[in-house]
Amino acid sequence: MNRTRIATFLVACLALAAAACGGSKSTADATPTATTAAGTASPAPPTAPTTAPTPSPPPQVIDGVTVTPLTAGEPVDFPKGAVFYVLSQCQACDVPPAALERVWRDLGGNLHTDRLFERVPATGAEYITSVAVSPGGQSIIVGVCGQAYCGGVGQIQPGARVTFHASNDGGITWKVLGAVDGGGWVMTAKDQPGGVSGIVKHVTLGPGDAWRVEYLTIPGNTVIEHSLTLDPSATTFDLGSNVVYRGPDRTSLWILQGGSAPWVNPKLPPTADVQDAIQFEGESPYHWGVTWVQDGGFNPPPPYFGLMSQREGTPARIFRGVPNGPGFLWTGGLAAPTSLALNAYLPGTALGVTPAPAGFPMVPALLDFETGKLHPIKELIARAITPTSTQIGDVTRIIATARGHFVAVKGAGDCLNLRANPTTSAGILGCFPDGVLLNHLGESTQADGVTWAHVATLSGMSGWASLEFLDLGAAGATVTGTHPAGVRSGDAAVDRVLDALASGDRARIIALMEWTVVGCVAQPIGIGSPPKCPDDVPAGTKVETLPGACSEGYYILKDSLTENVEFSLFKPQPLYAVWRKTVTNAEWASYDTIAEFGTPGGFATQVYIRQGHITGFSGCRANPAEDVKDVPPGDFLIRPR
Secondary structure, three states, X not given: OOOOOOOOOOOOOOOOOOOOOOOOOOOOOOOOOOEOOOOOEOOOOOOOOOOOOOOOOOOOEEOOEEEEEOEEOOOEOOOOOEEEEEEEOOOOOOOOOOEEEEEEEOOOOOEEEEEEEEOOOOOOOOEEEEEEEOHHHOOEEEEEEEOOOOOOOOOOOOOOEEEEEEEOOOOOOOEEEEEEEOEEEEEEEEEEOOEEEEEEEEEEEOHHHOEEEEEXXXXXXXXXXXXXXXXXXXXXXXXXXXXXXXXXXXXXEEEEOOOOOOOEEEOOOXXXXXXXXXXXXXXXOOOEEEEXXXXXXXXXXXXXXXXXXXXXXXXXXXXXXXXXXXXXXXXXXXXXXXXXEEEEEOOHHHOOOOOOOOOOOEEEEEEEOOOOEEEEEHHHHHHHOOOOOOOOOOOEEEEEEEEOXXXXXXXXXXXXXXXXXXXXXXXXXXXXXXXXXXXXXXXXXXXXXXXXXXXXXXXOOEEEEEHHHEEOOOOOOOOOOOEOOOOOOOOHHHHHHHHHHHHOOHHHHHOOEOOEEEEOEOOOOOOOOOOEOOOOOOOOOEEEEEEEEEOEEEEEEHHHHHHHHHHHHOOOOOEEEEEEEEEOOOOOOOEEEEEEEEOOOOOEEEEEEEOXXXXXXXXXXXXXXXXXXXXXXXXXXXXXX
């Protein structure tokens, strides 16, 4: 499956103290003594002291959304179908990252750690200033300081210069993209035909020791001019990978990604101090995350993390770090549709190791959107808690993720050709050296004496490559179950939908959609809520929607369709099965046929069809094989392969 996602390098320094919490106790009054006939008092029997019940504080509610406190969950395995891009670094040492690495699991279940870029100088003359990873991990930019100190902990020194190294094959080969004098921090990396581009925060010390900050595009060092019309008294500040404009009332907030159009506009409490934001796309009901701190009677104030399904408004889910307890520091990217990879402060006793570390060490973890639990990742704990302050590389910090069924190019000589079709005469889309990761889409075929595998690059470009030069990770490891392109059901109405989905043509797909009309609301409350009304549209107005689902159902406005279903309906995916199933709903999708796309063992998409029209979809099925195990054999139009 073609899975492109955006995972932005975020630095949200939300430190939590590690003090223990105590409780107060009270004892009941003594039992009165009894008097005997002789008038002497007999001692009363001793009574056990009792503990006064501690009232549970009411749940915190922000604009109608109940806040979920973060809690520590049990350790979990490194997730299947995921690549983590990580920085090795001693977080408590005020030292820069030593290296950029990728950690991933192959189709055979083997875990790999590959060092992609390294700077560990003996003299400290060079060091990594920053790293940015593009959606999916295809393009990477690393900033390296040289000649003089470029900032980070102390002041930028005269003669400082930052050189930017770039890779457009996932970190296997590198070239110099450009350089700036002074301080330079790369904020974004973007895939370009035959290359890489990015945005750099450039800081120099001007006359009178005044700091000058500007944002540049690289290569070329072109200054970015924002054209957004703002309140003249608005405050401008940066959030690592974003530029933020906030009005004087502190409720007007625009977060931009190197351009002039608002990226996301969360509605937060007036006391909220936004720390960072992240965007993720794919099979998830949420597409943006925002971190902030706010007053709440705690010192220090706890961090909050909000998940947003839409570009504006109050987050649909809100989590709160617990003072003196579990909380998060850096966010990375999706590890699953409802799971976010991040670095979290967790109690040492929750890590499942002996002896348990003291306090709350920071470790790689997964945040479960449904439960609010932070699960430490077993395979990454050991290196994360190595207690050294003299070594560089004792902490694994997740900065970005990608998802798919990954195979590595191996034994291809100079490089492995990716061809447009499974034949030696087809055009070459790219050529990739050993070590490059490709996403196996689950289909293979024979032609010209070659076994061809259908694969995609990390940027989502699909093609065909010789299976001989792809490392599947274990002897006999295979990907099966999907159908070759062009397989159809024989039902003209159903096949019309399959043809449209295979084309990837948005206009053609949208033309087949059957809309569900529901009343919009002023503010959605939780998953399953009717959609938020467009601007200037009163609550209760009937609007056209497309029902979607991920664990629970939701509605997508017709006008925001492209943004929300891009990776479920508008990206061609391998066909798994088609079967009859009639469902009639008054307010959600009705259908007579289900078409399922995706590879066994991975995530899949169900498309709901009625009389040759698309009536809804479910974009985060856990495993297509599980979905069809109870389907009667006679109901299949296309059986699983």
